[in-house]
Every structure is written in C-alpha cells, then in structure tokens.
Amino acid sequence: MPDIRRQLYEWAKSKITDLGPMVPLREQASSREYYRALSSGKSFILAFSDPKKELNDEFIKFSDFLIRNNVSVPKVEAFDSEFGFMLIEDFGDKVFQDEINTNNRRELYLLAIEEIVKLQSVETNTEIQKLNNNSVKEQMELFEEWFLTGYLELEVSDLEKCVINDAYVYISRKFLGQKKVLCHFDFELRNLMLKEDGSVGVLDFQDLTYGPFSLDLVSLIKDIDNPISDKEIEYYLKAYISLANESGIDIEDDLTLVREGLDFAGLQRQLRILGTLSRLHIRDGKSFRLPDLKQTLLYTIEASQKYEELKEFSQYLESKVEPALTERLGEDK
Structure with missing residues (x-):
C-alpha cells in the first residue's frame, strides 16, 4: 500500500477502530482519491485531497453550511487539514x-x-x-x-x-x-x-x-x-x-x-x-x-x-x- 494510502487508513482507524479494509472508488478529474470502508455494517468514504491543490477548507465549511440549509450533501465526519484526510458520509454507489x-x-x-x-x-x-x-x-x-x-x-x-x-x-x-x-x-x-x-x-x-x-x-x-x-x-x-x-x-x-x-x-x-x-x-x-x-x-x-x-x-x-x-x-x- 503506497505511503499516502497507508497514512490515510491509519488516520481513519484512529477515528473508527473497527474499520475494515478500504476499497478504491472511481477515478476523479481532480487530484482527490476516494475509498470506501465498512465499520459495524456502516459504510464510510475515506478521502485524500491534497491540501496544496484542492479546496479542502471550502469543502468542509460548505458541507456544514448546506446541510444546515437542507441541501442534501454528505457530512464530513472527521478531517485532518494538514494532510488532506477526510472521513465522509457515504451516499452509496448509484450515480x-x-x-x-x-x-x-x-x-x-x-x-x-x-x-x-x-x-x-x-x-x-x-x-x-x-x-x-x-x-x-x-x-x-x-x-x-x-x-x-x-x-x-x-x-x-x-x-x-x-x-x-x-x-x-x-x-x-x-x-x-x-x-x-x-x-x-x-x-x-x-x-x-x-x-x-x-x-x-x-x-x-x-x-x-x-x-x-x-x-x-x-x-x-x-x-x-x-x-x-x-x-x-x-x-x-x-x-x-x-x-x-x-x-x-x-x-x-x-x-x-x-x-x-x-x-x-x-x-x-x-x-x-x-x-x-x-x-x-x-x-x-x-x-x-x-x-x-x-x-x-x-x-x-x-x-x-x-x-x-x-x-x-x-x-x-x-x-x-x-x-x-x-x-x-x-x-x-
């Protein structure tokens, strides 16, 4: 497992100790990488979003803003701004x-x-x-x-x-x-x-x-x-x-x-x-x-x-x- 993936997974495990293996999701036009992992039957999205390239702060604060205004966007459950790691609510596979x-x-x-x-x-x-x-x-x-x-x-x-x-x-x-x-x-x-x-x-x-x-x-x-x-x-x-x-x-x-x-x-x-x-x-x-x-x-x-x-x-x-x-x-x- 490449270093960044390993670090992302270890960080996510520190938040959810019984987290299962992570599986890569579809390729993105951006530099972001998304994975899915299960914990006690519940699914989570793990994301690496390079803080030097992506608008991570905006993603986090706009998620909260839109949810408060009844727009259906995924909740950011946890994040590490320095490394660009996020644990996000999973909306499933039906694009x-x-x-x-x-x-x-x-x-x-x-x-x-x-x-x-x-x-x-x-x-x-x-x-x-x-x-x-x-x-x-x-x-x-x-x-x-x-x-x-x-x-x-x-x-x-x-x-x-x-x-x-x-x-x-x-x-x-x-x-x-x-x-x-x-x-x-x-x-x-x-x-x-x-x-x-x-x-x-x-x-x-x-x-x-x-x-x-x-x-x-x-x-x-x-x-x-x-x-x-x-x-x-x-x-x-x-x-x-x-x-x-x-x-x-x-x-x-x-x-x-x-x-x-x-x-x-x-x-x-x-x-x-x-x-x-x-x-x-x-x-x-x-x-x-x-x-x-x-x-x-x-x-x-x-x-x-x-x-x-x-x-x-x-x-x-x-x-x-x-x-x-x-x-x-x-x-x-």
Whole structure:
C-alpha cells in the first residue's frame, strides 16, 4: 500500500477502530482519491485531497453550511487539514450518470431540479465568492490556451483571435446579466447520487459561487453524457420556473428568456470545460475525459448558431475547430 494510502487508513482507524479494509472508488478529474470502508455494517468514504491543490477548507465549511440549509450533501465526519484526510458520509454507489435511463429520466431530472431550487433558496453566505467579468473571462480563455493551442495545436490568426474575443465579450454580457443565485458550479449527472431513500445527494460542492440562475440548470440539462431533446428541455425549464417561483426566487415567467439564459450559461460553461478537460489531459496526464470534448463542442456550436452576434464564432468552430478535434481524437484512440 503506497505511503499516502497507508497514512490515510491509519488516520481513519484512529477515528473508527473497527474499520475494515478500504476499497478504491472511481477515478476523479481532480487530484482527490476516494475509498470506501465498512465499520459495524456502516459504510464510510475515506478521502485524500491534497491540501496544496484542492479546496479542502471550502469543502468542509460548505458541507456544514448546506446541510444546515437542507441541501442534501454528505457530512464530513472527521478531517485532518494538514494532510488532506477526510472521513465522509457515504451516499452509496448509484450515480445519476449510471442510473438514468428512458424510464426514470423525467423523475430523476425533476428530483435534481428540486435540489437546484433548494440550493438557490438558501440563506446568503458572505464567504462565498461571486462570479464577475474577470473570472468569467479567465475561465473562457482556457478554451484558447488549453484546447485550441494546447490540445488541437491550432495556430490562431489575429482575425480569429478577434472573433473569439468578441464572442467572450458578448457571452459574458449575456451570462452576467442574469439574476444571481447560489450555484454549485458543476451540477452534472456525475456529481449527483441516488440515495437509498430515493432522494438526491449532491457531491463536489467546494466551488460554490454566486452566479447566473441558469448555470446549474445548464450543467444538468446539457449534461455531456445525456443529451436530451428540445421538447424535454422546455419541459424541464417550465418545471424549474414553476418550482423557483413557488420558492420565492422570482424567475421571469418567459420561457424564451429563460432558454436564452440557458444558452449563454451553456456557452460560458462549455468553453471552460473544453479548456479544463484538455488541461486535465496535457498537464495532469488524465485522459479518461477526452471523449467528452466532442459533445461539449457540439453543444457550443448548436448554441452559438442561434445568435447573429455569434455567427462568425460559430462558423469558425464548425469549419476549423470541429474537423481538427475529430482528427485529434482519432489519433488519441
């Protein structure tokens, strides 16, 4: 057993003396490592989360904050901040990403939307940062640095840089012009658990931020692993509008405007993800998310095609970037 795993296990045993052997769980995009171990029939998650790389303090304090506000996140039972060790409540193995199918999709999406509304309804927390022009632009610029230049190795001309920058400006304005609420920031199917009691559990909430109301919605509705039809999107948006207004969030009852908000939250998120997944491959040597680039780019093209202000950007993505990605993914198989 490598040193860090042994140290994690010995630390956990000091908290729960009859703890059984620990078993590794799925690979993470982050540097975090998760394991499961049993004690007297009860299951626990053991985590190593490098304090030099991960937001451990935020994870711990936001867990407590969200639980107090009736959002279903796992409780941190014990932790060692210096070494990045945590003992966490176990929500089981049923990840929405794996559990969702044509028979239960509507039920699970509605459960998830209810949890988004709960999250958006919690008390204000002044320790949580707000998205702003600088942070939003920096996130989108990962697309250029790590995806276009880093992964695809494209040479971006001065004219193309202008087109890309104009897209950043327009997307930022539309994105940040929306009503601000508390956002999970990565509310996708792989971060949602179907608990034993049939309720939803939310993981990876350390990036909580105040941002556009549609950010978590688009993370769910435009999930990379589960594309859905326009008809379904409209159904879930109507459900969200109804639940949000019942909860006092005051979302404008205009499906066209809400759909537009979803498009621009999606564009900002997808450009960021194209960059972060490429960085994960290049810098961190983790390539298991490379296949997700294709659907992410497709979502970006589909949304940008709808707006005259993004016409040149959409054409650039479709004519130059998409063929380059297809070729590169073929090489990486």
